[in-house]
Amino acid sequence: MPDETTPAPSPVSAPDGPRAAPSPDSAAGRLAAARGPALASEEPSSPLPRRLLPDNHEVSQGRLTVGGCDLVELAKAHGTPLFVYDAEHLRSRCREAVAAFGPDVAYAAKAFMCVAMARLAHSEGMCIDVATGGELHVALAAGVPADRLVLHGNNKSMGELRAGVRAGVGRIVVDSFDELDRLDALHAETGARPRVLLRFTPGVEAHTHEYLVTGADDSKFGFTVSTGAAAAAMERARASSAVEVVGVHSHIGSQVFEASSFAKAVAVIAAAVEPYGVDEISFGGGLGVPYVVGESAPTITEWGEAVQSACRAAGVTARVTAEPGRSIVAAAAVTLYTVGTIKRIPGVRTYVAVDGGMSDNPRTMLYGSGYEAFLPRATDAPRELAASVVGKHCESGDVLVRDAAVPSDIAVGDILATPVTGAYGHSMGSNYNKVPRPAVVFVAGGETRLVVRRETHDDLLACEQPEA
Numbered sequence: 001m002p003d004e005t006t007p008a009p010s011p012v013s014a015p016d017g018p019r020a021a022p023s024p025d026s027a028a029g030r031l032a033a034a035r036g037p038a039l040a041s042e043e044p045s046s047p048l049p050r051r052l053l054p055d056n057h058e059v060s061q062g063r064l065t066v067g068g069c070d071l072v073e074l075a076k077a078h079g080t081p082l083f084v085y086d087a088e089h090l091r092s093r094c095r096e097a098v099a100a101f102g103p104d105v106a107y108a109a110k111a112f113m114c115v116a117m118a119r120l121a122h123s124e125g126m127c128i129d130v131a132t133g134g135e136l137h138v139a140l141a142a143g144v145p146a147d148r149l150v151l152h153g154n155n156k157s158m159g160e161l162r163a164g165v166r167a168g169v170g171r172i173v174v175d176s177f178d179e180l181d182r183l184d185a186l187h188a189e190t191g192a193r194p195r196v197l198l199r200f201t202p203g204v205e206a207h208t209h210e211y212l213v214t215g216a217d218d219s220k221f222g223f224t225v226s227t228g229a230a231a232a233a234m235e236r237a238r239a240s241s242a243v244e245v246v247g248v249h250s251h252i253g254s255q256v257f258e259a260s261s262f263a264k265a266v267a268v269i270a271a272a273v274e275p276y277g278v279d280e281i282s283f284g285g286g287l288g289v290p291y292v293v294g295e296s297a298p299t300i301t302e303w304g305e306a307v308q309s310a311c312r313a314a315g316v317t318a319r320v321t322a323e324p325g326r327s328i329v330a331a332a333a334v335t336l337y338t339v340g341t342i343k344r345i346p347g348v349r350t351y352v353a354v355d356g357g358m359s360d361n362p363r364t365m366l367y368g369s370g371y372e373a374f375l376p377r378a379t380d381a382p383r384e385l386a387a388s389v390v391g392k393h394c395e396s397g398d399v400l401v402r403d404a405a406v407p408s409d410i411a412v413g414d415i416l417a418t419p420v421t422g423a424y425g426h427s428m429g430s431n432y433n434k435v436p437r438p439a440v441v442f443v444a445g446g447e448t449r450l451v452v453r454r455e456t457h458d459d460l461l462a463c464e465q466p467e468a
């Protein structure tokens with residue numbers, strides 16, 4: 001899980017009219033108050049801001065291309081829903097992360113994982129953070145050298161630890177005393193002495209967007225600093241022959257927009273490791289990305305500078321690394337859907353139903369997250385119709401964009417796109433209602449590469465067993 005918590009519901013649109021501006025109390029509203037004039041000039045009903053599109057996009061006579069590929073044509077060729085990733089955008093964010101944090105920076109695979117993504121991140125010089133045996137399996141299948149993998153998880157099984165140790169993963173991030181017990185048992189079994197980081201929980205609440213926090217004291221993750229658990233874990237691990245302690249890890253939460261939240265974590269962690277002199281500290285991921293009109297966020301470079309300078313100020317001499325996920329992949333992708341049903345309820349709301357939903361992007365339903373929607377046949381068109389973009393699942397909560405603004409000539413059969421959907425959509429998807437998961441394409445230089453094929457109805461039967 002990307003460790004987001006459920007925010008307050010977003011403001012409801014004016015029925016059948018222009019979309020409501022964000023409330024000043026909402027995260028978007030607070031950011032709107034703080035941001036500069038360029039962002040303040042964005043109106044919800046304006047054409048989609050280009051800055052929410054992947055880097056390598058062009059608009060010609062309203063039609064949107066990404067990586068030189070026309071999105072409406074891609075939908076025709078591959079069907080919908082379809083995840084379209086700008087491969088050069090992904091590469092550029094990986095390179096930016098390596099420049100900001102050095103060669104030990106890891107891509108957090110939970111944000112979006114497949115063989116092609118693991119290979120791309122590895123080829124751009126990133127390590128890969130895998131949070132389960134499944135992510136480990138995919139990374140190894142992609143040919144990523146095991147010593148470039150970081151194995152995470154708050155409840156790793158003996159099987160997952162054994163698989164990681166057998167493969168020779170570069171780091172295991174130890175999350176609990178029970179895991180230290182399992183590593184002792186594994187050492188007795190195999191003689192292995194893996195290199196580990198201990199996950200410290202700094203007690204920092206990252207108040208930013210309406211999201212909290214994994215770094216607060218009340219968390220299932222890690223060894224809490226304030227209770228003395230972190231120091232006890234460090235003493236125990238350093239005295240153990242079952243592990244080699246190389247450093248400490250901390251992750252304060254996701255969708256964090258304020259550098260000051262990271263600086264608070266740095267101060268706590270720096271003080272906690274000071275008696276031990278570790279080689280390496282990873283500050284996890286969590287950098288926020290703008291999803292909707294009016295939002296802005298620091299770049300990876302700015303985040304890196306903020307973390308590194310907070311570390312210098314705190315006297316940290318260890319190598320400082322990080323594990324970005326969302327900030328690498330979120331804005332690289334748009335998801336394409338086909339509009340199937342438009343239901344207008346006069347004076348109440350317009351529902352635009354598409355052929356996907358909570359099974360390809362559960363974030364709206366889980367966290368009340370905001371997105372934009374637009375028509376790639378008319379990318380620059382004003383979006384004057386307030387509507388809710390909903391999916392095809394048997395749930396009223398199956399909403400993709402609660403307060404969307406779309407061109408008023410939207411029609412059944414249109415291809416509708418949601419930008420900034422590259423993170424925690426495909427990876428958190430499901431087969432709810434036995435809906436097959438969408439295909440994923442990478443586009444670059446006018447070429448399309450199918451990297452994950454669409455599931456078929458037969459795939460839905462793949463694990464079924466015949467009656468005895």
Ligand SMILES: Cc1ncc(COP(=O)(O)O)c(C=O)c1O
Pocket residue numbers: 001002003108110111129152251253254255284285286287323324325326327
């Ligand atoms: C330990 C850890 N590292 C890295 C990440 C990646 O966070 P993000 O995608 O917000 O950058 C997460 C997300 O939950 C995490 O739990």
